[in-house]
Amino acid sequence: MHGPLQMFIRSLHPFLKKTSNVCLSTQRRRALSNGSFVRQLFEQTTSTYTYIIADGKSREAFIIDPVITTVARDMQIIKQLGLTLRYAINTHVHADHITGSGRLKTLLPECRSVISKCSGGKADIYIEHGDEIEIGEKNDKNQRLVLECRSTPGHTNGCMTFVWHKGASVFTGDCLLIRGCGRTDFQQGSADKIYTSIYEHIYTLPDHFIVYPGHDYTGQTSSTVAEEKQFNSRLLKSREDFVKFMKELKLSYPLQIDKALPANLVCGLVDP
Numbered sequence: 661m662h663g664p665l666q667m668f669i670r671s672l673h674p675f676l677k678k679t680s681n682v683c684l685s686t687q688r689r690r691a692l693s694n695g696s697f698v699r700q701l702f703e704q705t706t707s708t709y710t711y712i713i714a715d716g717k718s719r720e721a722f723i724i725d726p727v728i729t730t731v732a733r734d735m736q737i738i739k740q741l742g743l744t745l746r747y748a749i750n751t752h753v754h755a756d757h758i759t760g761s762g763r764l765k766t767l768l769p770e771c772r773s774v775i776s777k778c779s780g781g782k783a784d785i786y787i788e789h790g791d792e793i794e795i796g797e798k799n800d801k802n803q804r805l806v807l808e809c810r811s812t813p814g815h816t817n818g819c820m821t822f823v824w825h826k827g828a829s830v831f832t833g834d835c836l837l838i839r840g841c842g843r844t845d846f847q848q849g850s851a852d853k854i855y856t857s858i859y860e861h862i863y864t865l866p867d868h869f870i871v872y873p874g875h876d877y878t879g880q881t882s883s884t885v886a887e888e889k890q891f892n893s894r895l896l897k898s899r900e901d902f903v904k905f906m907k908e909l910k911l912s913y914p915l916q917i918d919k920a921l922p923a924n925l926v927c928g929l930v931d932p
């Protein structure tokens with residue numbers, strides 16, 4: 661791409677000059693040109709992001725971190741866009757809201773719930789580091805939409821991050837947040853572990869990959885690996901200073917924690 665359009669894009673993201681080819685990497689353009697897409701959805705009470713990732717050709721889809729109170733909205737989008745929801749994935753056992761994955765499964769019998777093996781949560785499919793979850797045309801491996809599962813403990817022990825390589829996107833749950841990270845003061849949280857998870861399994865992705873977090877409390881929607889490496893002040897600290905900082909964070913407990921944790925251990929299948 662040359663000319664005024666490129667100059668315009670670069671003027672919006674000056675720091676991306678370093679990584680050139682940035683937002684329009686060839687792979688991502690190809691993935692999106694067959695109609696595949698990510699739809700980011702917001703739940704206002706707990707500032708939670710839900711993602712629908714759909715394969716353009718087969719119209720099969722994943723949903724990541726659905727919330728029980730917004731299942732009706734998500735169902736409407738799935739229906740309107742003619743999608744077949746194959747997997748409802750939770751990045752971890754949430755403490756702040758009840759997952760919508762159990763409710764979605766009762767409404768869409770072809771949908772199976774997914775969570776990490778070591779999360780302690782109940783699901784149809786248990787994943788581990790290195791597993792891949794796929795949707796799309798069964799007869800053509802190259803056309804499949806694949807999410808790589810990366811174990812990124814620290815916020816909880818069972819936290820997973822999902823990488824859509826062809827879409828140059830990473831879904832980080834409550835591990836890496838925009839200019840922040842998940843708290844580490846309950847659910848087997850560990851500041852030391854989250855620091856390792858981010859440096860080894862997220863910051864090692866290409867700079868232009870889009871970071872889609874599990875929450876945002878400041879009105880931001882997405883970031884990139886390059887941006888977070890440059891501007892995430894928590895992670896710019898030494899490991900020792902980061903651990904100290906997280907210990908002193910002293911956030912109040914999520915308002916819904918007492919009902920959310922037990923419900924999410926059984927896929928949210930209780931009345932909200």
Ligand SMILES: N[C@@H](CCC(=O)N[C@@H](CSS)C(=O)NCC(=O)O)C(=O)O
Nearest residue numbers: 706755756834840841842843913914915
């Ligand atoms: N006030 C919210 C809870 C906010 C909170 O604790 N967020 C978590 C992710 S949800 S488990 C977190 O890790 N925050 C990190 C941060 O730095 O804010 C509520 O009551 O729901």
Ligand SMILES: [Fe+2]
Nearest residue numbers: 754755815834
């Ligand atoms: Fe969380």
